[in-house]
Amino acid sequence: MATRRTAMLAVVAAAVVALSACAGGSGSKDSASKSGSGSGSVKSIKLVAAEYSKDNTAKFWNDFATKYKAKTGVTLDVQVVSWNDIDQTSSTMVQNNSAPDILNLNVYASYAKDNLLYSADDVLSGSVKSDLLPAFVKSGTYQGKMYGMPDLSSARALFYNKDLFTKAGIAAAPKTWDEFEADAKKLTALGNGTVGYAEPLGPEEAQAEFGIWLVNNGGDWKANGKWTINSDNNVETLSFLKKLAVDDKVTQNNPGKTNRTDGAFPLFASGKAGMVVGFSPLAATLDKDKKINYGVAPMPTKDGSAPQTYGVTDYLMAFKKNGNQDAVKAFYDLYYSPDEVNTFIKAEGFLPVTKSGLQQFSSNAGLKVYLDTLPNVHLTPTDDPTWDKVKLDVQQNIGTAVSPSGDPKKVLDSLQRNAEAGS
Amino acid sequence: MADQIADSVAASGSPDAASGSGPGSTSGPALPGGPAAGVRAVGRRRNRGRERGRAPWWVALLWLGPALLLIAGVVIYPAIELVRASVSHYSITGLRLGSAGGRNYSKVLEHPALNTVLKNTAVWVVAVVALTILISLALAQFLSKDFFGRKVVRWAIIVPWAASLVITARLFTLIYDYNYGILNHLLLSLHLISKPVDFLGDDRWTMISMVAVGVFVSIPFTAYVFLAGLNAIPTDVYEAARIDGARPWQVYWQVTLPLLRPAMLVASVLNIIYVFNSFPIVYTLNDRNPGYTHDTSITFMYKLAFKSADKDVGMSAAAGIFNVALILVVVLVYLRLVKWQESENR
Numbered sequence: 145m146a147t148r149r150t151a152m153l154a155v156v157a158a159a160v161v162a163l164s165a166c167a168g169g170s171g172s173k174d175s176a177s178k179s180g181s182g183s184g185s186v187k188s189i190k191l192v193a194a195e196y197s198k199d200n201t202a203k204f205w206n207d208f209a210t211k212y213k214a215k216t217g218v219t220l221d222v223q224v225v226s227w228n229d230i231d232q233t234s235s236t237m238v239q240n241n242s243a244p245d246i247l248n249l250n251v252y253a254s255y256a257k258d259n260l261l262y263s264a265d266d267v268l269s270g271s272v273k274s275d276l277l278p279a280f281v282k283s284g285t286y287q288g289k290m291y292g293m294p295d296l297s298s299a300r301a302l303f304y305n306k307d308l309f310t311k312a313g314i315a316a317a318p319k320t321w322d323e324f325e326a327d328a329k330k331l332t333a334l335g336n337g338t339v340g341y342a343e344p345l346g347p348e349e350a351q352a353e354f355g356i357w358l359v360n361n362g363g364d365w366k367a368n369g370k371w372t373i374n375s376d377n378n379v380e381t382l383s384f385l386k387k388l389a390v391d392d393k394v395t396q397n398n399p400g401k402t403n404r405t406d407g408a409f410p411l412f413a414s415g416k417a418g419m420v421v422g423f424s425p426l427a428a429t430l431d432k433d434k435k436i437n438y439g440v441a442p443m444p445t446k447d448g449s450a451p452q453t454y455g456v457t458d459y460l461m462a463f464k465k466n467g468n469q470d471a472v473k474a475f476y477d478l479y480y481s482p483d484e485v486n487t488f489i490k491a492e493g494f495l496p497v498t499k500s501g502l503q504q505f506s507s508n509a510g511l512k513v514y515l516d517t518l519p520n521v522h523l524t525p526t527d528d529p530t531w532d533k534v535k536l537d538v539q540q541n542i543g544t545a546v547s548p549s550g551d552p553k554k555v556l557d558s559l560q561r562n563a564e565a566g567s
Numbered sequence: 568m569a570d571q572i573a574d575s576v577a578a579s580g581s582p583d584a585a586s587g588s589g590p591g592s593t594s595g596p597a598l599p600g601g602p603a604a605g606v607r608a609v610g611r612r613r614n615r616g617r618e619r620g621r622a623p624w625w626v627a628l629l630w631l632g633p634a635l636l637l638i639a640g641v642v643i644y645p646a647i648e649l650v651r652a653s654v655s656h657y658s659i660t661g662l663r664l665g666s667a668g669g670r671n672y673s674k675v676l677e678h679p680a681l682n683t684v685l686k687n688t689a690v691w692v693v694a695v696v697a698l699t700i701l702i703s704l705a706l707a708q709f710l711s712k713d714f715f716g717r718k719v720v721r722w723a724i725i726v727p728w729a730a731s732l733v734i735t736a737r738l739f740t741l742i743y744d745y746n747y748g749i750l751n752h753l754l755l756s757l758h759l760i761s762k763p764v765d766f767l768g769d770d771r772w773t774m775i776s777m778v779a780v781g782v783f784v785s786i787p788f789t790a791y792v793f794l795a796g797l798n799a800i801p802t803d804v805y806e807a808a809r810i811d812g813a814r815p816w817q818v819y820w821q822v823t824l825p826l827l828r829p830a831m832l833v834a835s836v837l838n839i840i841y842v843f844n845s846f847p848i849v850y851t852l853n854d855r856n857p858g859y860t861h862d863t864s865i866t867f868m869y870k871l872a873f874k875s876a877d878k879d880v881g882m883s884a885a886a887g888i889f890n891v892a893l894i895l896v897v898v899l900v901y902l903r904l905v906k907w908q909e910s911e912n913r
Contacts, residue, residue, distance in 0.1 A: 235661030
């Protein structure tokens, strides 16, 4: 009998271990954010910011907090979270009723839909709002009100290795997809592990990689208020990306399972890839290393028409809490003062989101290729809450389309179905 | 340290070392503490028994309080929260929108990837635990022998246990890497393969690569459990076997293995639970792969909450409840299969 009881104890203990392991994620509490009780104003607000770089992000926000405190007397608690963890951090905070006052993320519409956020009418000064670039105001607007305030932006372009191009006898960056394919073949033929195009369709940022290709074939995620993920153009685009990988074999091994920052970029930075889709922070890294002689060109288009730029912007959003409205407004006022927002963007190597920033950055010749296109940039449909799910769906599934057994049409059909079901 | 752990377990377990009780005075593996220690413990127990009834309940509560609080805080409360979450309807933002009834459970059961995930979980647990036990048996046999440098070898084996699982897993992604990985480099320069193998990207290799890491990190604990078990086997049974003319293989098969049974039971049950619940290895080695092709039920649960298009805390909590139920059933079935009661009563 004694042994039976011991065994039961052992089993219960085992269950408890398993149970608590499962519950680990949902149990964490955050007590740092204190919203004032009643209608008085708060003494401190909390910012959860995404980490763009180890060197600059935390440093900027800590300096910012000092200035903010000096100006308003309110303390700004800063928590910088890596991109890998920020979705989890933010949803856990909301789940536990301890949302931060300000959150920095690449989506906002679901939060607006759940009625958690202040709109620009509540917390953004008129002068600040009129300085924002109209394209970003539009993408930050959900059901007629602006909830997502752009913190910075980035635009993608084609990076190519000039030395490899010379070796392969290619005179200029490709302008059409046919040229791109031919160039990639020549680059791959150089041998020694050289790949023509480093194609990252792994879960990290697949939506951006596919996005830049699809806008250069006349496609889009959404058109006239309807999802167009499985449009003929988009199927053609994804089929082309599969052809590069499977038939032509001009990409690195398993592009559907390669991420950008730990896969494609290192290949380009080590001189093994002839072409990669990059953005200004990649240029900053390459300039620092001084190992690769590279050029930046607009993306090639399917038929040689004018290149389209695909841009990404991230957002700052403010959560409605008792008594924090004035503090939040003061936060935005300070953040969007040219000295702050542009210093941040410059340090991180991204692109401006304001008209005054555009002017200030225009003196930088290296950024010209992006800046010229910024006002007409194609942005992801972040103003639709369904996008928040579509983004995850694309990240987790589009890579399967470019494997040898992959079916681009089927993958896009499934994404389209899920998008329609979600909206 | 390594040496001391094994030796102290051995010392307390082995009747020879414990208190000079001669050969033949014990049957089967002795309990930790040895017979002499056992007698002392019984004496103590009797003393305590006499005082027990007199302590008022609040004194008992005072002593138990901290432990009870800890259990309530870190075990019971999260468990209640988990159940509550599993019957709640959550927005993608994490906001609780209301009750969901049993919907989260049925959504998990209807999930298109469920079969793949369950199959992966079975392969992962069975392969890792079986290989770990086989290799650890051999390793423990080797380590129980006296040889020059044994201390160093024992140390070396304990290292993977001491390192954080995330660090180990991250290290292995570098070792396995297609372009720069040291493993491909090695195999290529030995001319065993003609072109690199994508250990983490090639669907045929991903599970094998993960299992290898799983075995690597499970061996230290298991080998030490077996080592302690081996040291606890009295030498006289071996002497008796030799006198009866048993060959080495027969001795191992008919003396060592049966006497190792309690250690084997502990090692396999604990390993099944650890390996089933292992998150860092599967998640880290598999994080570049789209979909659920190589996920186990634990990483599946995580992806449901934070990475998949569902991004649903409630559904993930329901999957968590299923996980607990699953591991409970597995452990119970295992215990029934090996008829543990019989072996312990012997």
